[in-house]
Amino acid sequence: MKKLRVLLAAVVVLGLGLGQMAMAQGDDEAKPDNIAVAYSEDGRYFTEDDIPTYNVAEDGTIDWPSYSGFRRYHSECHVCHGPEGEGSSYAPALKKSAIDMDYYDFIDVVTNGRKRVDAADNSVMPALGDNPNVMCYINDIYVYLKARGTDAIPRGRPGKKEPKSDVIREDENACLG
Amino acid sequence: MKKLTLLTSGIALCVASIAVANDDLVSQMDNSKQWAIQTGDYKNQRYSALDQINAENVGDLQVAWTFSTGVLRGHEGSPLVIGDTMYVHTPFPNIVYALDLANEGRIIWKYEPKQDPDVIPVMCCDTVNRGVAYAEGKIFLHQADTKVVALDAKTGDVVWEAQNGDASIGETNTATVLPVKDKVIVGISGGEFGVRGSVTAYDMNSGEQVWRAYSMGPDSDILMDPEKTTHLGKPVGADSGTNTWEGDQWMIGGGTTWGWYSADLEENLMYYGTGNPSTWNPGQRPGDNRWSMTIMARDIDTGMAKWVYQMTPHDEWDYDGINEMILTEQEIDGQARKLLTHFDRNGLGYTMDRVTGELLVAEKFDPTVNWTTGVDMDPASETYGRPAVVAQYSTEQNGEDVNSTGICPAALGSKDQQPAAYSPKTELMYVPTNHVCMDYEPFRVSYTAGQPYVGATLAMYPAPDSHGGMGNFIAWDNTKGEIKWSIPEQFSVWSGPLATAGDVVFYGTLEGYLKAVNAETGEELYKFKTPSGIIGNVMTYEHGGKQYIGILSGVGGWAGIGLAAGLTNPNDGLGAVGGYAALSDYTALGGQLTVFALPN
Numbered sequence: 001m002k003k004l005r006v007l008l009a010a011v012v013v014l015g016l017g018l019g020q021m022a023m024a025q026g027d028d029e030a031k032p033d034n035i036a037v038a039y040s041e042d043g044r045y046f047t048e049d050d051i052p053t054y055n056v057a058e059d060g061t062i063d064w065p066s067y068s069g070f071r072r073y074h075s076e077c078h079v080c081h082g083p084e085g086e087g088s089s090y091a092p093a094l095k096k097s098a099i100d101m102d103y104y105d106f107i108d109v110v111t112n113g114r115k116r117v118d119a120a121d122n123s124v125m126p127a128l129g130d131n132p133n134v135m136c137y138i139n140d141i142y143v144y145l146k147a148r149g150t151d152a153i154p155r156g157r158p159g160k161k162e163p164k165s166d167v168i169r170e171d172e173n174a175c176l177g
Numbered sequence: 178m179k180k181l182t183l184l185t186s187g188i189a190l191c192v193a194s195i196a197v198a199n200d201d202l203v204s205q206m207d208n209s210k211q212w213a214i215q216t217g218d219y220k221n222q223r224y225s226a227l228d229q230i231n232a233e234n235v236g237d238l239q240v241a242w243t244f245s246t247g248v249l250r251g252h253e254g255s256p257l258v259i260g261d262t263m264y265v266h267t268p269f270p271n272i273v274y275a276l277d278l279a280n281e282g283r284i285i286w287k288y289e290p291k292q293d294p295d296v297i298p299v300m301c302c303d304t305v306n307r308g309v310a311y312a313e314g315k316i317f318l319h320q321a322d323t324k325v326v327a328l329d330a331k332t333g334d335v336v337w338e339a340q341n342g343d344a345s346i347g348e349t350n351t352a353t354v355l356p357v358k359d360k361v362i363v364g365i366s367g368g369e370f371g372v373r374g375s376v377t378a379y380d381m382n383s384g385e386q387v388w389r390a391y392s393m394g395p396d397s398d399i400l401m402d403p404e405k406t407t408h409l410g411k412p413v414g415a416d417s418g419t420n421t422w423e424g425d426q427w428m429i430g431g432g433t434t435w436g437w438y439s440a441d442l443e444e445n446l447m448y449y450g451t452g453n454p455s456t457w458n459p460g461q462r463p464g465d466n467r468w469s470m471t472i473m474a475r476d477i478d479t480g481m482a483k484w485v486y487q488m489t490p491h492d493e494w495d496y497d498g499i500n501e502m503i504l505t506e507q508e509i510d511g512q513a514r515k516l517l518t519h520f521d522r523n524g525l526g527y528t529m530d531r532v533t534g535e536l537l538v539a540e541k542f543d544p545t546v547n548w549t550t551g552v553d554m555d556p557a558s559e560t561y562g563r564p565a566v567v568a569q570y571s572t573e574q575n576g577e578d579v580n581s582t583g584i585c586p587a588a589l590g591s592k593d594q595q596p597a598a599y600s601p602k603t604e605l606m607y608v609p610t611n612h613v614c615m616d617y618e619p620f621r622v623s624y625t626a627g628q629p630y631v632g633a634t635l636a637m638y639p640a641p642d643s644h645g646g647m648g649n650f651i652a653w654d655n656t657k658g659e660i661k662w663s664i665p666e667q668f669s670v671w672s673g674p675l676a677t678a679g680d681v682v683f684y685g686t687l688e689g690y691l692k693a694v695n696a697e698t699g700e701e702l703y704k705f706k707t708p709s710g711i712i713g714n715v716m717t718y719e720h721g722g723k724q725y726i727g728i729l730s731g732v733g734g735w736a737g738i739g740l741a742a743g744l745t746n747p748n749d750g751l752g753a754v755g756g757y758a759a760l761s762d763y764t765a766l767g768g769q770l771t772v773f774a775l776p777n
Contacts (some may be wrong), residue, residue, distance in 0.1 A: 009770055071620065074634035075457075079302055079369065082742050083636070089251065089710075089737030089766055090303045117294045122250065126298035131628040157580070157616065157636055176623060 043165035051103045052139040054147035067161040069144025072137040084155045085148040098145035136175035202312040210719035212258045215308045215353045220504035221439040222674045223598035225717045229724035231679030235693045246768040251733020254308025258718035269304035269321045286333030296322045296344040303733045312356035324349045337384030348624045355438040364434030368452045369512035371429035371630040372456035388480035392451040393418040394430030406482045410560045421465035431455035432469035436499030459573040465490035470498040484534030493572040495588035496523035500595040518655040522590025540658030543591040545640040574603035580618040587615035587637040599675035606653040609670035612640045638744045662699040670735040673714030685711025688763040709767025726773040
C-alpha cells in the first residue's frame with residue numbers, strides 16, 4: 001500500500017518519467033522514499049520522513065532551495081567534485097551520493113569529513129562543519145544534488161524558480177551572522 | 178672542445194654574472210643532453226638544442242620504455258635528467274624516484290615523505306605537483322603541505338627541511354622551486370582559501386630563510402621601495418600593497434605564487450606572477466587589490482622589487498597572473514631588447530622590456546577574448562597599462578547575485594599554468610591554450626580560516642561560434658602580438674610543449690596523445706596515445722648517443738575536474754546534455770612516464 005502511495009505521489013506531484021517509476025519499483029520495500037514531496041513549509045519541501053527534498057512544478061519552476069543549492073554547489077563543491085554533481089577525476093559524483101546515501105550520513109560526511117587513503121586511493125573529504133558558506137546552505141546543496149541524481153533538474157543553470165521566502169531570507173541572515 | 182662551445186655561448190649570455198651564479202646548475206643546464214630544470218633553463222624557454230629527432234624522422238618515433246609512478250592523480254611537470262640519473266616525482270604523496278638510465282631504469286632510491294592527508298582537500302583542484310629541482314648535488318622537493326626538502330641526489334637522504342606555510346589555514350604547494358645562486362626560491366598556493374601569497378628564498382645549503390616578499394601588505398612585507406620600485410616607469414609610492422584594499426582585507430588578499438619562475442643572472446632579477454585576489458566576488462573587495470594579478474621583477478639576493486606591472490586591476494573573473502615569464506633576446510622595431518613574454522589567464526599576451534618593465538605589446542592570443550577591448554598603450558594616458566573592461570562582461574558592474582553570461586575566457590583562462598615554449602630558431606612562442614567561455618555569478622561569502630573562500634558560481638562551455646573544441650595549440654609572434662598558426666583541439670591543451678633544434682614541437686593532449694608538429698607550419702608529424710590524459714610537460718635528453726622524449730601521463734588538475742563530465746552549453750537550452758565531449762569518454766586516471774626514441 002505504501003509503495004502504491006509513493007508511486008502515485010511521484011507521478012502526481014513530480015510528474016516523473018517512466019525511468020524514475022521503474023527505479024522506484026525496483027527499490028527495496030524497506031527503504032523509505034527519499035524523494036517524493038509529502039509537504040512544504042515556507043518554500044521548503046520535505047518527504048514523509050521530514051527529509052528535505054526538491055520540487056519541480058509542472059511548468060518546470062523549481063523550488064528556491066534547489067536553485068540556491070545550484071549556486072552554492074558551484075561555489076563550494078565544484079572545484080573538486082566537478083560541474084553539476086557529475087564527479088571529476090578528483091572526487092566522486094555527488095549527484096549519486098545524494099541518492100545512495102541516507103540524508104543523515106550525507107550531512108555527517110560534509111560536517112566531519114571522510115578519508116580513504118591507502119595504496120590505491122588518496123581521497124579525502126574535508127570537514128566543512130565550521131564553514132558557514134557550506135553549512136548555512138547544506139540542505140539547499142543536498143536537495144539540488146538529489147534533483148540532479150534523479151535528473152529532475154538537468155545539467156546547466158536552472159530556469160524558472162520560486163521566489164525566496166521571507167523565512168528563508170531570515171534564516172539565511174541568522175545563520176551567516 | 179666542448180668546454181669552448183659552452184664558454185662562447187656563455188659569454189654572449191651572461192659572462193658578467195657567471196662567477197656569482199650557481200655554477201653547478203648553470204653548467205648542468207648548458208649541457209643539452211640533460212634536462213636539469215623543469216623549465217628547460219632559467220629563461221623558461223623549454224627549448225632543447227638536441228636535433229637527432231627532427232622534422233624528417235619524427236614520424237618513426239617509438240616507445241622506448243615506460244615507468245608507472247604508482248600514483249593515480251593529475252601528473253604535472255616532468256622528470257629531470259642529470260648525468261645517468263632520471264628523477265621522477267608524483268602528485269600527493271609526492272614520491273621521488275631516482276632511476277638509473279645506465280641500468281635500464283633501475284630504481285636507485287625512492288623518497289616518500291610523510292604528510293598529513295588533511296592537506297589533500299585544501300588543495301583546490303587536485304593534488305598535482307610540478308616537479309623537483311636540482312642544484313649542487315641536491316634534489317629539491319616542495320611538498321603539498323609546503324615543506325621544502327633538500328635530498329642528497331645520490332642517496333635520497335634528507336639534507337635539510339624547511340616549513341614554508343601552514344596547511345591548516347589553506348596554505349599548500351603545487352609548484353616546483355627555483356634554485357638560483359645560493360638560494361632556493363619557492364611560492365605558495367591557496368588563493369581560494371584567503372591565503373596571502375608570498376615568495377620565499379631559502380639558503381640552498383642550510384635551508385635557513387633569507388627573505389620573504391608578500392604580494393600585498395605593508396611596504397616592509399612586500400619588499401618594495403616606494404621611490405625605487407616602479408610600476409610602468411613610475412614609483413609605486415608608499416603603502417602600495419595596502420592602499421588599494423578596504424580595511425585589512427589585504428591580510429586574506431590572495432595573490433598566491435604557484436606558477437613558474439624565471440631568472441636573469443645578468444640583471445640579478447627573478448620573475449614571476451601573482452594570482453587572483455580573494456574572494457571571487459569582486460564587490461566584496463573594492464579597489465585595485467594590488468599586487469594581485471601582477472608581474473614581479475625582484476632582486477635575487479634581497480627580494481626587493483625592481484619593477485611590477487598589474488595586468489588585471491580588481492579582478493572580476495579569477496584571471497590569476499601566475500603563468501610563466503619567458504625571457505628572450507629579440508629585436509623590436511630594429512632595436513635589440515631583453516624581453517619578457519607572458520601569456521596571461523586573462524587572454525592577453527604581454528611582451529615587456531624585462532630590464533625596465535616597459536610594456537611593449539599587449540594583444541589577445543585568442544580572438545574570442547571579449548572581457549576587454551584591449552590595453553591602453555599610451556604612456557601619457559591616465560589609464561596607461563590598464564585593460565578597458567567591457568561593461569556587459571563586468572561581474573563587478575553587473576553586481577552581486579547577477580549572472581554575467583558569455584564571458585571569454587572562462588576562469589581557467591585562455592591559458593593556465595601549462596607553460597609555453599620558445600624556439601630561438603623560429604622566434605615563435607608555442608602556446609597551449611584553453612578555448613572556453615563562462616557565465617559567472619558572484620555572491621557574498623564569509624571567510625573562515627582553512628575553508629574555501631570563493632563566492633561565485635561558474636558555468637563553462639566551449640567558445641561559441643568557433644570550432645566547437647575547448648583548446649588550441651598556437652604559434653605566437655611575441656614581437657608583433659600575432660598568431661602565426663593555430664591547431665584546433667577537442668580539449669584544452671594542458672601540457673607544456675617542448676621546442677627543439679630538430680624543428681619539431683612536442684605537446685600532450687588531455688585525451689592522452691603525445692603529438693609532434695612542424696615548428697614552422699604546425700603540420701602534425703606524429704602522435705601516440707599514452708595510457709592516460711596528459712597534463713605534464715614534454716622533456717628531452719640524450720643518453721648513450723640517443724635522443725629521448727619523455728612525458729608524464731595522468732589526467733587531473735583543473736582540467737580533470739572541469740572537463741571530466743563534459744561541458745554543457747546554456748544557450749542550447751534545457752536537455753542538451755552531453756552536447757560536448759566528456760573527457761571521461763576518452764581517458765581514465767593514470768600515472769605513467771612514457772619515453773620515446775627513434776628505432777635503432
